[in-house]
Amino acid sequence: MNKYDICIIGAGIIGSSIARELSKYNKKIIVLESNLKVGLETSTGNSGLVHGGFDPTPGKLNAKLNVLGKKKYEDWISQMEFPFVRIDSLVVGFDDLDLEHINMLYKRGLINGLNPDEIKILTRKEVLEKEPNISPEVKGALLCNSSIAVDPVVLTETLMKNAIKNGVELKLNSKVIAISKQNNLFEIEIENGEKINSQIIINVAGHYADVISKMAGHHEFDLVTKRGEYRVLEKTEAGIVNSVVFMVPTIHGKGIIVAPTLDGHVLVGPTSEDFVPKNETRLITKSKYDLIGDIGKKLIPNINMNKTCLSFSGSRPIEPKNDDFWIKPAANDNSFINVAGMKSPGLSSAPAIADLVIELVMKTTKLEEKSNWDPIQRNPLIHK
Template sequence: MTYDVAIIGAGIVGSCIARELSKYKLAVCMVEKADDVSCGTSKANSGIVHAGYDPVPGTLMAKLNVEGTAMYKKLSQELHFDYKNIGSLVVGFSDADMEHIKKLYERGTANGVPGMKIINQEELRAMEPNIAEEAVGALLAESAGITSPYQATWAVAENAVQNGVKLFLENEVHEIVPPETRDGYWTIKTGQMDVVCRCVINVAGLFADKISEMAGARKFTIKPRRGEYFLLDNKCADLAHHTLFQCPDEKGKGVLVTPTADGNILVGPSADDDQDKTNTATTRNGQEAITVTAEKTIPNIPKRNIINSFSGVRAIPYDENGNVIKDFIIEEDEKAKRFINVAGICSPGLSAAPAIGLYVAGLVEKALDVKFEKNPDFTPIRKGIESFKHASDKRKAELIEENPLYGRIICRCEMITEAEIVAAIHSPVGARDLDGVKRRTRAGMGRCQSGFCSPRVTEIISRELSIPMTSVTKNGGCSYILNSKIR
């Protein structure tokens, strides 16, 4: 089959582009090297939907951040993923910090950010009782929010698939053949298949530079910046009520303390420049450093309630001269026609993703030189998996009556039932491994971190996918859970 558009990369940005294009009569596919969506930067970031006061006015980053943030409430309602508009605070600890906060306010005003206000110490303490005594004021941005980045990616990708987008997982791109050699069509070679298309969109995250090079397009370099986090048990939920930032520096927005969409408290990230794009290790020094920095905002963080630590890797773009590119790269290439780079999408990429989808759809329409026809069968609504944990007692009884698997609790920490796990496996973009089930249902994300539920989840995956238990993996590849059968 020949496609109108092939998207390389199935993270949050690639998925938003795919969903936007599915609104039209186009043949669209997504090509992803991992065995699931949201396996790169999208699965391991802060989950912050930023207000938009940080990007430089006039940049694509500023425009798409503000526009994307404004789209999240409606999008989350349509696609049934968690989003909470909790607001953010940039906390100042000195007169110099407060001067910087005034500049952020002015920048936010220029960017069109709604609901901003500089508040004093008394107002700040009323909002955040656990804030450090040294805090003297803050910038309040009411439009900021939080979401589950992997849950959002899954929901958006699933809705795109429901509307006709083809998703090809476990297809790493090895070669891109230019259109001059095939009647004006691009050919993407993965080793498993050839994808023939009129237009290519490069949303390959940390590897977008390699994809651009394969296509003979613009030269740039993506360098990884690793950020470590740790997560506190949900019993610490009252530690912070807004996303709490310190004043940002040249490497980013600094160490934050924030509630998560799931009711935990997240602390991080660090900002460690690295050479290895696949290095998601955590270190003792890194964890200690973010703890020390975070305790400037919230003293005496209860470290005994840390239930997990992890790292995410951000894609920082550099030009041919080794200078940081301080904006998103979103453009049809000047030399490689009908090849669109969507690269260097570091923070606030999650916030901007829905607006990037709209923007790139416009670029595709221009590149293909056609007027898009609307897809009459497009549905913006995606029904998620109903949560047993958050249902009323009456609804719980109804769910068990409708499906007895709702009566079997598999993950005791998070109260996740067998019905939810089975639904996650059989959804249009279904889970194929333990981490896939975890991202979709939260089974294994509680205090015991899957210590009790992983054997049962392994058993359910084996049964539902009709594969041996020894073939079930943690996160694809060779990450097998079990080595052999003993009886």
């Protein structure tokens, strides 16, 4: 039976981030992914925006890690080649209630640690000068100039390639079906019948993190789902916005956006639908398709939603009691670390989440840095 120091369950953006950062250390590490490729779940159905950090509720873990993660993206950008662009975010308001919310977001951003030169409240005139296609009904907006747009799937692949380059083993098509523990060693059974042993488990299984935790005997949290649907417009619509333009957050979610994509299309969405079954998080519905069109037109009246060339759906696992990231060891086992509830801003926080997990690992085992760790990951298809 193969024996490892650390087993990471899940190879989305968070699991791949943890694998890459842990590859600095002299540990035998394996990543188990149930799908045939990395990043096929939440990481695929994602707007790909590293948020500025003004939205999360101050004092919550996700607010702290959003700002820390955004800063550490600068290290990743300097070390690895993946598609990205620096882009402004604009939260626009259409009535006095919206403007109150925008002022609240501005204050929240400062509390969360943004520099005053990163965020600014714009007048109606300033908004229309910056984005002339926005509805003339706009009354003001919050501008954040420190957002970064990335391709989340390519980034996930890049992180995992660098982890493998530095000695991490990846097993795809490896769904975990049983976990037990004897003599301080986990036995992990994979659906194909293979079994591995590991001293530490890091559970980053997305929507199924609660299932994996209970499989190991830890019943401390449950997850619910939030599904969001998107529409992508043809490249003929490029230029209709220059920034990531948000609606003020409403019952529809964090805020529907109209945004340029890295490949020259225009992205509109997502919607927000709670409590869908775990196996229906990628479905497309007619009602939400139409809703995206209505809200897109409210933001940008002359947007041509008939130019939709692609629809897709993404989802977020939510820990409903705290409505925050759940990053902690099991109550009675420091060697079983849960990394769950990765709602937005999970992508933005990924580098900082990895750092926090490393701190938790250090509480249960000694980590020694490799002398030959190589953080550089080149991509021949990208020329900076």
